[in-house]
Amino acid sequence: MTAATGTSGTSGAAAARPRRRLSVEQRREQLIAVALEMFARHAPEEVSIDDIAAAAGASRPLVYHYFPGKQALYEEAIRRAGEQLAALFEEPQHGPLSERLYRVMGRYLDFVDSHGPGFAALLRNASPAASQGTGAVVDQVRHAAERSVLSHLDLADPSPRMRLAVRTWIGNAEITALAWLADQEHDRRLDREELRVKLVQEFVMQLLVLQIQEPELRPRLRGYLALERPDGPAGQLLQQLLALMADEELAGEALRLASGASGHDI
Missing domain, CATH: 1.10.357.10 (Tetracycline Repressor, domain 2)
Structure with missing residues (x-):
């Protein structure tokens, strides 16, 4: 079970938010902030890249554009x-x-x-x-x-x-x-x-x-x-x-x- 399952209302609302254009640094900082919030509420193995992307109002490929994988994002959030x-x-x-x-x-x-x-x-x-x-x-x-x-x-x-x-x-x-x-x-x-x-x-x-x-x-x-x-x-x-x-x-x-x-x- 991923974090999205336990927080479907929150994740769904986040996914529904319209995406806005951010600078490279702003987008990176946003992804870190969202990941930090999710890793604070859930054990890391319960959070997926898809969960983070949805909560950030971003796409999965966009997250991978900034971070090579969940481990790298987790370590930066930590x-x-x-x-x-x-x-x-x-x-x-x-x-x-x-x-x-x-x-x-x-x-x-x-x-x-x-x-x-x-x-x-x-x-x-x-x-x-x-x-x-x-x-x-x-x-x-x-x-x-x-x-x-x-x-x-x-x-x-x-x-x-x-x-x-x-x-x-x-x-x-x-x-x-x-x-x-x-x-x-x-x-x-x-x-x-x-x-x-x-x-x-x-x-x-x-x-x-x-x-x-x-x-x-x-x-x-x-x-x-x-x-x-x-x-x-x-x-x-x-x-x-x-x-x-x-x-x-x-x-x-x-x-x-x-x-x-x-x-x-x-």
């Missing part, structure tokens, strides 16, 4: 999607760190929601259309995201642990987004806002743990926290952690572990 996705991590470097990442994650989840099947197929790299070219796009997006997040930390020379923490968080965001999409199919998806805050707070937790391994970063952490607000993601997380430790039994177990005593010694 490259454009990768550029869009990488740009989502760009954020002005002022204000609380957790709130900057909160805005980034809002845009990220919006993108995931609107490019569901295409996003999943790309990141899983499991589609028949996956190639060395599409894999390179994913790597470029990850590197761009890493550079962006590290720039917000304002570290002249991030340590290997810090770089690993950032890469781990980006990978976790991808895995979480894929699981979020899969859960949508079963009507049991986590609330978008809750997920957005969760992702940001997980990064804050990584920063807190990192201070144990690299005490020299603590002044930097204090600087991050000094800008945070009580109602921001980081502020809410610390309040929740303090409330958790207010549980006497839990606090007692934590103190036991911290003191090095065994359960039999208490």
Whole structure:
């Protein structure tokens, strides 16, 4: 079944639109834009050249005039999607760190929601259309995201642990987004806002743990926290952690572990 079967009303309306003369560059850009939209809504193997031609109000031979086949058009569409996705991590470097990442994650989840099947197929790299070219796009997006997040930390020379923490968080965001999409199919998806805050707070937790391994970063952490607000993601997380430790039994177990005593010694 092709995408045209699942979206016959849309494709039929698109095919009925009168064709207009476009310049060579305009027509190429139009075909890429239409392909990007279709690959966002459907797995690549479900989209045919005929579907793309109909949606663009063009003929099949005209599509082949600009692209040698669906794979070339798919890779170009994915490259454009990768550029869009990488740009989502760009954020002005002022204000609380957790709130900057909160805005980034809002845009990220919006993108995931609107490019569901295409996003999943790309990141899983499991589609028949996956190639060395599409894999390179994913790597470029990850590197761009890493550079962006590290720039917000304002570290002249991030340590290997810090770089690993950032890469781990980006990978976790991808895995979480894929699981979020899969859960949508079963009507049991986590609330978008809750997920957005969760992702940001997980990064804050990584920063807190990192201070144990690299005490020299603590002044930097204090600087991050000094800008945070009580109602921001980081502020809410610390309040929740303090409330958790207010549980006497839990606090007692934590103190036991911290003191090095065994359960039999208490």
